[in-house]
Amino acid sequence: MNAPPPAGPTDGAFGPDLVDVFGPSQSHGGPDLVQLLTPEGERVHHPEFDLDFSAEQLRGFYRDMVLTRRIDTEATALQRHGELGIWAQLLGQEAAQIGCGRALRKQDFVFPTYREHGVAYCRGVDPLKQLGLFRGVDHGDWDPHEFNFALYTIVIGAQCLHATGYAMGVQRDGDVGTGDPDRDTAVVAHFGDGASSQGDVNEAFIFAASYNAPVVFFCQNNQWAISEPIERQSRIPLYQRALGFGFPGIRVDGNDVLATYAVTQAALQRARDGQGPTFVEAYTYRMGAHTTTDDPTRYRLSDDVESWKLRDPIARVEVYLRRNGLVDDAFLADIAAEAADLGHTLREGCKALPDPVPGAMFEHVYAEETEELRAQRDGFAAYHASFEGSH
Structure with missing residues (x-):
């Protein structure tokens, strides 16, 4: 660690990065929400983030989100039946997690909080291993190096420092900016809007900016830090905080899996190329409770929940697929059957988990x-x- 820090971008370099990678609309206060698929299921285009998605990709996103939601609903039911001690719900945040998870390359490394069940699914982690953690029979029974997915972090915001340190490590190992797509590595730190108020997160921003670390700070802004609304935490949109630390930030529709994938892919590539950190704010909504010990009816309006149901991330993809003749009833029935089988596997598997010594x-x-x-x-x-x- 006595080696001098790697050369970072000069003050002048940040401007072109913002314009070239994230477009003038983001760097000059224009439209602040990237969206490629509207809540009504209409495909729209964005001047800086627009990708062509194959029918196979679109069907894959749909399947991923349906299965991830089933993991979540099944785990919630298991907790209600006394089989889990607690569960952190992700209902409504499937698009943010699947879009980010599918944008990763094999060598990229993820540092999650305790809610990234969809990202874990994308990385190949058996959902039963997550249930073991919340059942209390282990501390997280998966090998982080096998999946390039770290163990869940309960301490709010600590994973951002872990991610930044790891990113500085791969940078010093020479695995950034080589031009080799199978070698260049990016790191993702997941956190929520509540964690953005933690000192650890802001310290991670400082180190990442100072050392030009290849890390993407991916914030799922579900608008509630347990019972505190985002309005009490920040007077500006969260993504705008990044500029104060010296790296770009961008807000994406977190209920739009296409936009989340496109934005995250660009941010990851920017990191792999050696251009430093990016803050991605996935603007979404926590449809369920903070955890299964929480009662959200005590602090938020049911009207808000009902309005966000109209922006359901799975429904908008299904509408688009149907409208464009990319799926039929048989396909959707097969996915539903696969989800039901997954639910059965999780129920039986959870109950069969051995108690620890x-x-x-x-x-x-x-x-x-x-x-x-x-x-x-x-x-x-x-x-x-x-x-x-x-x-």
Whole structure:
């Protein structure tokens, strides 16, 4: 770490980056929401972010979102039946997560919060492993290096520092800006609008900007930090904060999977090319509760929820697919059947998850066991043994 920091962009370089990559409309205060598919399912075009999507891609986005929603609804039901201790819902945020998740390349690395079930699905993480975490039988039973998807982070905002540090690492390893699409690496830090108020997130912005780190800060602005509305957290749109740190920010319709994919793909490529960090604000809405311990009816209006139902990310893709003859009833029935099978697998698999050995919580805490940890482990073992044979 004694090596000098890599050469970052000069003050003059940030201007062209904003114009060339994110367009004059973003850098000069024009329209501030990138959208490619309206809530009515109409395809629209954007001057800076416009891609041609194949029918296969569009059907794939639809399938991904339907299955991700089923994971979420099934997990919520399992918690209500006492099979999970808690669950962080993503209802309504499927497009933001699938759009971002499918824009990733194999070598890219993701640092999630505790709600990125759709991104985990895109990275190949078995949903049962997520249920194990929320059931309390493990601390997250997947290998981060196998999927390039870190374990869920419960400490609000801490993952942004982790992501920035990792991004600085791949930068120093020479895996950025080589021109090799199979080598150049980007890092994504997921967080919510509530986390944007945390010191860790803002410190990550400073380090990322100072070292020109290849990281995309992807904020799912679902407009509620538990019970606090976004209006109490920021007097300006969140994406505009990025300019104060010296890198571009952009707001995308987080209920539009096409726009989210296009914007994230551009931001990731910018990072891989060595042009530094980007802030992406996916403007969406949390249709469910913050977690299954929350009652959102106590702090928000039902009218707001009903109006956002009209912007459902899955419905707008289905309308577009039907209108353009890209799917038929048989295709949609097959997806529904696949979702039902997934739900059954999750229900049965969750109930069959083995309980952990109590003493296992002391394993893998440190690379080398400390005296203090050893004493705690032995004390716990003695306490646990005192119950053997009792009724």
